[in-house]
Amino acid sequence: MTRYPNMEQVTGDFYTQNFEKGAREGSLILNMGPQHPSTHGVLRIILELDGEYILRCDPVLGYLHRMHEKMGESKTYRGFIPNMGRVDYGCPLPWNWAFVGAVEKLAGIEVPERAEYIRVITTEMNRITSHLLWWGAYILDLGAFTPIMYAFDEREWLLDLLQTPTGSRLTYSSFRVGGVGHDIDDKFIEGLKAFIPYFRSRLPMYKDLVTDNIILRKRVEDIGPMPLDMCRRYGATGPVIRGSGLAYDIRRAEPYGIYDRFDFEIPTQDTCCCMGRYKVRLAEFEQSLRILEQAVDQIPDGPIIMDKAPKPSWKPPKGEVYFAVEGARGKTSVYLVSDGTKSPYRVKLRAPGFSNLSLFAEAAQGTLLADAVAILGSLDLIIPEIDR
């Protein structure tokens, strides 16, 4: 990897390297975003360049802030669920689960077996669609236009299936406090059983077309090193920290729902580079498929929502609760304070993308502009989730 040779001229602690106003000697200040093809939405990054080397960079957030946390304080517990579908449009079901899980933990609600299985199945499918979206978009960032279309081929099939238990194709809000909103039928199970081997047969194509491609390998191998201590410092989770060698996955570390019943591995890579994170996500396809296979075999009959499920005007007991799940991007969690009224006193959403983005500035220092794009993409950012 090529690094800027005169890095020592950039002095000071990373956090104090703020941008001053006005022209600077010998360097170029460049605004990447808020409208830029590879910031995937409205992220703005201020770059200071020498030639194409990045001397320092500073992500600027807040262009897509929608006050989800504040909205939570004025909505009922039932009325806040659709918001969870909008926080992260790429992978909304873990957010659904984080919120309803927090409420259930607060009120001590038991969820019926079948609902738990439906939650696992839909969430794992959602994880695959999210990773497929990331895969296509990442390769698009690196300049290849075709893989995203192949990824969408599979993704469309999954979305068609997911439409049965959720009713929508993008912003799912199908979880309910005490269960799920819609049941799945035999046709869905059949479709899923057909999809799993099909998807497995497509994975070698991904490898041939993209992973093994020498141009791609040269673009991502050894780029953007994020050693484990750096990940820890910034609180990175999900594929980012697993790409740095730590098998940290909430599904294993603090099992929720019925994840302790399934047999799956947590893929890790210790190269710490973009390729590591890339490979972790590709390996997670296979693990999600394994979970899906087991869940589809084990799913029992029964109700999908508890008896006397909370009505919109339902009031939970007073208290504070924290609940974390593993989203496609990392630790997705909700901290909830209830004062015993119809709506929460405070909802705090912990977005994995926010912590993951904060690694970017340090990792991109001294690299080339093209590398910065590769690093940014490898973090799998969804901007609405960062701003919330």
Add this chain to the structure above:
Amino acid sequence: MKIPIELIRIVVALVAVMAWVGLNALLLVYCERKYAGHIQRRPGPFEVGPHGIIQPLIDGLKLMAKQLLMPDGADAILFWLAPILSMIPVLLLFLCIPYSPLLTGWEVNLGLLLILAFAGLNVLALLLAGWGSNNKWGLLGAARAVSQSVAYEIPLLLAVLAIAFQTGTLNLTEIVNGQGSWPWQWNIIVQPLAFLIYFTSILGETNRAPFDLPEAESELTAGFHTEYSSMGFGLFFMAEYANMVVVCSVATVLFLGGWKGPFFDGWWWFLAKTYVLLFVMIWLRWTYPRVRFDQLLNINWKWLLPLAVANLLGTAFLMKVFA
């Protein structure tokens, strides 16, 4: 006063070439979008005309109907000069290409040299565009364009020189005449390495993926033509496609026997071969990711250039020994 016949011929050819460039650009845009669509398992343009055949024409009209904008602080002369400067040399280039013994706009003894010299002008247009538009992305794109074009010109020339050594002429018609009708009589059989080097270099010269760094969309938004709208952009676009046709035509002349082909010699062989090469270029574009800038230069200086030099020396040596 007697008008020299040669002058009339050039004027007629120039007019014909303009029409031909426009037609080719339209056809190539259509082909590119169609190929891309089929590679990506979608139909491509489909709605305007049968199978979308007149889509590029309509797109061209749309481009013309748009407003010509110039950003604040841009250098007006350079800004407007650049698209024109990118288009004019290309027209000249088309003049010297021998489509068939009769269909040659302007037969020059140094045709090859002329083409390579004028092709080098294109980079100036890119530089002016990036510099004159007062845009940082444009500037970065222009800087990339210059170093890339200059670098890739060298192996390109060396590869072409090998052919010139071998045939002993710079006249394109004679180079074709030196080859036979059947594929095994073409220069590509004698000079496969030169062909590969030539083909890789023209990808760099014409800024095609995977070497499309000056306009790398995901890095530089649109590179040197970020600020161009309407026909300003349209001219760059046309020039890019026209350039592709030229370099592929030259490849056909040098390596693939020009208008000669099995059974019936003629311009149809020329076009068919050119379009096959163009198809390969498009195919590459829709398959590969983009290389990084330092890698691009490394490929050039560390691989193409030594190989081209070795190829040239080898050719010279063999020519000396066997001639």
Add this chain to the structure above:
Amino acid sequence: MNAIRKNVIQPIIDLWSLIVGLKVTGKYFCQRHVTVHYPRKIIPAELTDTFAGHIELIPSAKDPTIPKCISCMMCATNCPSNCIKVLKQKAPKVSPEQEKEWAEAEARGEKVKRPKAPKNPAKFSYDYSLCSLCGTCIENCPVSSLRFSHDIYIVATDRKELTMDLLARLARQAEAQAGKPADRAPGVLEQAAEAGQEASAKEA
């Protein structure tokens, strides 16, 4: 030996990976594409059937133009996006003579049947542009008078068009069901859908 491996064999392997990539895209180039040519063809109904579009009223068993709805306002009050507006029907006007007659009858100790307001709503308007499709209204309707429609082809050129009168929609549906001529010519979409079905029938 190592140097040869690094500088000669490895680049050849690397170049081969490029050929493999070309083979993949070349293979797909020759295959049929997967796009559905809308509007000449439409996607199969089983896909639209699971889609949850905007909400719609369910007709009562007796009269297909009248919804089951009893104007209880549960949906309107619980909607997190405030996109439903229900207007209750007023009791029919009574003339003063009639009123007097009833009052007299009551005074005589007889039982009087005063007309009550009908339960079904007078107006049911719904703003699709605000709806988050959360399903709260559907789950909380005491008489199950709401459901998601499966209309994936809805388009509008104006935001106001997305504010729908669901009662009128119900009446239109009832008419269409009864085979009466609809009060509008079939739109482009419906024609296209029919043509598409014919085309796919022919193909099959």
